Amino acid sequence: MKKKAFEMPTAYTVLFLITIAVAIFTWIIPAGSYQIDPETGNFIAGTYEQIPRQPQGLWDVFMAPIVGMVGDANTGGAIDISLFILFIGGLLGIVNKTGAFDAGVASIIKSRKGKEKSLIPILMIIFAVGGTTFGLAEETLAFFPILIPVMLAVGFDSIVAIAVPLIGSQIGCLASTVNPFSTGVASGMLGISPGEGLFSRIILLIILLAISIWYVYRYASKVEKDPKNSLLYEQREADLAHFKMNIEDIQDISAKQKQVLFLFVLTFVILVVGLVPWSAINPNWTFFESFTQWLVNIPVLGGLLGKSMAPLGTWYFSEITMLMLVMSIAIAFFYGMKEKEFIDTFLGGAADFVGVAIVVAVAKGIQVVMNDGAITATILHFGEQGLENVSSSLFAVLVYLFYIPMSFLIPSTSGLAAATMGIIGPMGEFSGVAKDVIITAYQAASGWANLITPTSAIVMGAVTIAHTDLRVWFKFVGKLMVIIFVVTMIYLAILAIL
Numbered sequence: 001m002k003k004k005a006f007e008m009p010t011a012y013t014v015l016f017l018i019t020i021a022v023a024i025f026t027w028i029i030p031a032g033s034y035q036i037d038p039e040t041g042n043f044i045a046g047t048y049e050q051i052p053r054q055p056q057g058l059w060d061v062f063m064a065p066i067v068g069m070v071g072d073a074n075t076g077g078a079i080d081i082s083l084f085i086l087f088i089g090g091l092l093g094i095v096n097k098t099g100a101f102d103a104g105v106a107s108i109i110k111s112r113k114g115k116e117k118s119l120i121p122i123l124m125i126i127f128a129v130g131g132t133t134f135g136l137a138e139e140t141l142a143f144f145p146i147l148i149p150v151m152l153a154v155g156f157d158s159i160v161a162i163a164v165p166l167i168g169s170q171i172g173c174l175a176s177t178v179n180p181f182s183t184g185v186a187s188g189m190l191g192i193s194p195g196e197g198l199f200s201r202i203i204l205l206i207i208l209l210a211i212s213i214w215y216v217y218r219y220a221s222k223v224e225k226d227p228k229n230s231l232l233y234e235q236r237e238a239d240l241a242h243f244k245m246n247i248e249d250i251q252d253i254s255a256k257q258k259q260v261l262f263l264f265v266l267t268f269v270i271l272v273v274g275l276v277p278w279s280a281i282n283p284n285w286t287f288f289e290s291f292t293q294w295l296v297n298i299p300v301l302g303g304l305l306g307k308s309m310a311p312l313g314t315w316y317f318s319e320i321t322m323l324m325l326v327m328s329i330a331i332a333f334f335y336g337m338k339e340k341e342f343i344d345t346f347l348g349g350a351a352d353f354v355g356v357a358i359v360v361a362v363a364k365g366i367q368v369v370m371n372d373g374a375i376t377a378t379i380l381h382f383g384e385q386g387l388e389n390v391s392s393s394l395f396a397v398l399v400y401l402f403y404i405p406m407s408f409l410i411p412s413t414s415g416l417a418a419a420t421m422g423i424i425g426p427m428g429e430f431s432g433v434a435k436d437v438i439i440t441a442y443q444a445a446s447g448w449a450n451l452i453t454p455t456s457a458i459v460m461g462a463v464t465i466a467h468t469d470l471r472v473w474f475k476f477v478g479k480l481m482v483i484i485f486v487v488t489m490i491y492l493a494i495l496a497i498l
Helices: 011-025 058-070 079-098 100-111 116-134 138-153 158-174 180-190 198-225 233-242 255-275 287-296 301-305 317-335 339-351 354-372 376-386 392-409 413-430 435-449 457-465 470-497
Strands: 031-033 049-051
Touching: 011 058, 011 354, 011 413, 031 376, 058 079, 058 354, 079 100, 079 180, 079 255, 079 317, 079 339, 079 354, 100 116, 100 138, 100 255, 116 138, 116 158, 116 198, 116 255, 138 158, 138 233, 138 457, 158 198, 158 435, 158 457, 158 470, 180 354, 180 413, 180 435, 198 435, 198 470, 255 317, 287 301, 317 339, 354 376, 354 413, 376 413, 392 413, 392 435, 392 470, 413 435, 435 470, 457 470
Parallel strands: none
Antiparallel strands: 031 049
């Protein structure tokens, strides 16, 4: 009888097993508590004391994901984060239904005929923007069959074709700025705005994207100069025969699709502007507060808009969730969707992200059991003692190193953030590392791992479509991985002390 190959359990199973393990720890690890700073809500270092044990049982384990979603006296719920995830799923469903993103990329490919080499930086930037804003990943699989014939026809190879969307999107995810599935969830777990640390993440994005574009462009140039430099040279003739596509067959982007893309980009511009705490950066930057106050005081118009309107720069999850709904309606209206089609498409898009919304609650359940079992403070106390002489730079690097293997264990970025931020964030405070730096380290590690992990749908899909395997992909991307790893560690070390 043939033995079944081992299959990695899903993120849900891994997280639930961790929840069970944590419940067992509540019977072993001493319970404890810290005094809380009333102004910041943070633990006060040096105030730890032991309290009677509060062991958690089966009831608590199975209740944990439920409490993780709605919250209780000890732990805030993930409902606001999960709701945001569902609504952005609805927005993406509307945009995907219009075909605007696919048509936009295809039109760029068509317009660069004769200048295909310039597609490398242009498309990598576009895919990176998608990754850094809304977590573009598996959606890029649709572009591999389009790019492979184009890249082969101009003298490159399939590796270049899959590297452009794969590396571009994952570098965007690595340096996520407002990605709701990583930045949003992690910020929510730590109780800070996703806008905190935005500018430092933009700088990291620019640095790593520039390096990645140079790396892919350099390889493409070598293959163009001499096809024997291709890692897939032996199958070049077979690939040329198999991948055939007439570029003229690609339909031009319509006027309505251009409107959709404009509104989609505008959505994330408003999102960023709404989340950045402008007045906290500079006390004189109060334009949005003043403008909103003026607007709501206009007779009739102010009443129609609503007196409780929150100024840009003060937004949190409720406001950005509302933004997703409003822009979904606006895009559907301008595209000409009928009411039933809009509802079905929006709900279908939200349904695609139900799994992500639930995994956040399951992961949050780990924190529920830890808090209700009163071992969170004890674990933090161990961390406080162990990190007593650790510099902030070293701690930031250690967090980065910690999250790389964790990203392989829990491939869901949302689940990983929800499961661990409740411990790692406060631990960073003992070393003087800001919460947004912790988030940047976590995202960078997750994005790095997602470039090579065999459990990634985008990685496996890319090599399969390109008629190659992981060995060849590792050979191509290996040096880039080392460069990204080193540059990111240096950047985090510097960021932690600024």
